[in-house]
Structure formats: structure tokens, C-alpha cells
Amino acid sequence: MPRPKLVIGNRCYSSWSLRPWLALRVAGVDFEVERVALYRPESAERLRRLSPTGFVPVLIEGDVATWESLAICERAAELAPGAGLWPDDPVRRTVARSVATEMHGGFAAIRQFLPMNLRGRARRAPSLPDEVRTQVDRVVETWTSCRSRASGGPFLFGRFGIADAMWAPVATRFHTYRVELPPVARDWCEAVLALPAMREWTEAALAETERMPETDALLDRA
Template structure:
């Protein structure tokens, strides 16, 4: 590893957890080395044990510190390089943003399993069940509540881009790829995310990847 921090990630097309800290760091201009290990490959199996104590991605290396878990990495990045800018300034807004990020981090199991991350995917009539739809509805409720509070402060959930947006960015990719119907607030928020240069960089790189994970290639 170099003197710069290094972020170990999986495929950009499939790894939703990798996207979250990567997007935060890139959007805020934090310089880091990217170590990409394609998921479900011999290369991943051979190298991951030396890089991640959990054998999962993402993992951040900063000097002697080795940190796993997307949200924990985002919190560390916020303290280490962002001077707290990853969360809203106001205590109440910060609390609600953290609650939404935590709910995303720990919940929405049906959404995750039935609409797996696939950045290259385009809508094809695939459908999901009522449990996944309940997750979709809850996500839109969260988006709507935060946007209502911060609609005059910017285009992201709490006005300016931050950790809570990084946590929901893979959901926006899922919604677009599976053709999930969203309301006007959700559609505007997804456009704001998609317009981020860092998000476009990620998606362009994902489109160039050649690996295929069959379990994430669901068809209608």
C-alpha cells in the first residue's frame, strides 16, 4: 500500500457497498488509491484475505488502520478529511440524516435480494413481490421527508451532498435499472445523483467491466 489511503472495492457494476465510501471520497476530492477485486473470482479469493479481515469489501487502509464496513468508513472519512461536512450542520437534521443512513445500512432486505445492484441493467419488465415493494415505498417516504425539510437548501436529501446520499446512491441505480416507478420528488433526486461527476465516473467504469455475476443478472 502507498502513503495515500487505499480503498479496496469490488466490481463497480455490482458492488453497492463499495460504491458508498468510494462516492463520498471522490465527490469530496479525497485522494486515494483504488484496489479493485472482481467479486466471485479466483483473484478475489487469492487476495482478499491479505486486505480485509472479514474477507469482504469495501475496506479502507489508511496507514496502519484497516477499517471495514461502508458506513464506518464513511464516518471515518468524514472525521479524517471532511471536517464534518458529510453530515448536515444542524443537530436535528444531522440526527435524521444519520437515522436514514442507518436504516439503509441495516434494512431493506427484500429490496436488496430481489433488485440486486447492476449498474449496466436497463428495465425489461422484471417485477418484484410485495415485500420488496414495501421497501421501495419506505425508501420513497424517507426521500420525500428529507427533501421536504431541505427543499430550499439544494438538490440532495439534506440539501448538499453527504453521507446519507452516498448510502442511498446504489438504491437510485437499482430503481433506474429495474424501472421502479418513483414520484416526482424521487425522480428529481435521482437526477441530482446521476448528475454528480463522481457518480458518472463510477457508472462509466461499470459499463466497461467485462465480468458477469449470473445471480445479479435478473431478467423479466
């Protein structure tokens, strides 16, 4: 297969793009990146040419596309079989698959109320609507349960894997909006944010010039 190319959106805001990028990067896959600035007049047409769904991320290997962030993470696991992107232990692995898929299919209230925005930081935590609070509680419960099975590292199951990649944007959201967390959840967020790959992505995000004013305005909500 030719060298993979990952098509991503704006690094500052596109949480779905971050997930497979992080999995590929931490796993040491050799890949290139094409960035499409989203929500501009020309974006839709460009995305339609690159992606079967018109959404990012999409991984392109020659004439083969893999779309949907979780499917791309699975492809990363195939491209880097030695990276251990899923836990070796079958019980941990099935839980890891479950929590990665739970993230992929859910948490719409968190995604809408606390959108990823790597540029700014809220001055205070906003008061969370009930639906968001309930989802944050579920996130904490999920991470706590994963950490209770972890060994050999600070990530959800010990070493970094796809479950961490799928949840990584939530760590940035909790940081950005100063969501209060119990120590086990806070420690996991700090481990993710300290990853060299995460810092690399964030630095590139801070260099981007596009702004989404409606998303940026949410940082001032208290």
C-alpha cells in the same frame, strides 16, 4: 496517516463499494483504489489478506483498516472536515445519521430482488413482491421526509452527504429496473445519477469485463 487506499469490488455490482467511494470522491479526499474482482476462485484469499472481514469495501491507511461502508463514510467525514458530509444542523444531522444507518442495516428484499447492475436496463418494471413493495414504499417515505427538511441543493438534506452516498446504489437500482417513483424521489435519484463522480464510477463499471450471469438474467424479468 499514509494516503488512504479503498479496496472495492466490481463497480458494476458492488453496491457497498460504491457508497464510501462516492463519499470520499465527492468530499475531495485524495485516495487510491484497489479493485478485487469478486466471486472468482482467487477472490476470497485476496480479500482475506486485505480486509478483516473478507468483504469489501475496506479503507487502508498504513496498518490501520476501516471496514463496513458506513464506518468508511464516517472516516471520509474526518478526512474532509470541510466537505460537510453530515448536515450542520443537529436535527438534520441526527435524521441523516438515522437514515444512513437504516439503509446500512436493512432493505434486504430490495437488495436481493433488485441487485445493483450498472450495465443493463430492464425493458419494463418487474412486478414487485409484497415485501419489496413495502420496502420501496418505506424508501420513498424516507427520502420524502429528508427532502422536506432539505435546503440549498437537490440532495437528501440539500448538499451532498453521507446519507446520499449510502442511498446512491438504490437510485441506480430504481433506474435499472424502472421502478416507478413519485416526483420527489425521482428528482433525488436523477440528482444522484447526474453527479460527475457517479458518472465516473459508472463509466469504469461499463469497462469491466466480468459478468455475473444470475444477476444479469434478472434484467429480463418483466
